[in-house]
Amino acid sequence: MRALRRCCRPGCKNPAVATLTYVYSDSTAVVGPLATVDEPHSWDLCDSHASRITAPKGWELVRYEGGFASPTPDEDDLTALAEAVREAGRGERGTSEGRSEDALSQVNTRTGRRGHLRVLPDPTS
Numbered sequence: 001m002r003a004l005r006r007c008c009r010p011g012c013k014n015p016a017v018a019t020l021t022y023v024y025s026d027s028t029a030v031v032g033p034l035a036t037v038d039e040p041h042s043w044d045l046c047d048s049h050a051s052r053i054t055a056p057k058g059w060e061l062v063r064y065e066g067g068f069a070s071p072t073p074d075e076d077d078l079t080a081l082a083e084a085v086r087e088a089g090r091g092e093r094g095t096s097e098g099r100s101e102d103a104l105s106q107v108n109t110r111t112g113r114r115g116h117l118r119v120l121p122d123p124t125s
Contacts, residue, residue, distance in 0.1 A: 007046035016044030029055040033066045
């Protein structure tokens with residue numbers, strides 16, 4: 001399970017909903033939706049800090065116009081995720097049932113699959 005990311009401002013315990021990134025080459029600060037991964041050179045901010053942040057003197061601030069989404073999934077998101085996992089499980093069982101080991105090995109050889117990994121052909125050959 002993912003850990004809840006918190007606002008990076010000292011003393012703030014609120015959950016992060018936005019990410020602040022500096023583009024040094026353009027002298028621009030960008031406040032946008034929460035990044036999918038925690039980047040080392042960006043800062044996660046809660047809603048109140050994301051809406052009040054200012055850029056350094058002489059820099060431009062680009063702020064996302066829409067509202068920031070809550071980092072915690074609601075019940076509809078969790079239900080949709082559970083349904084997708086169930087559907088994917090049904091699809092895998094249905095396609096592998098009834099195939100012989102010989103047929104499965106032919107498919108694996110042709111596509112280059114090794115379990116959950118795939119071997120891709122070299123584009124230069």
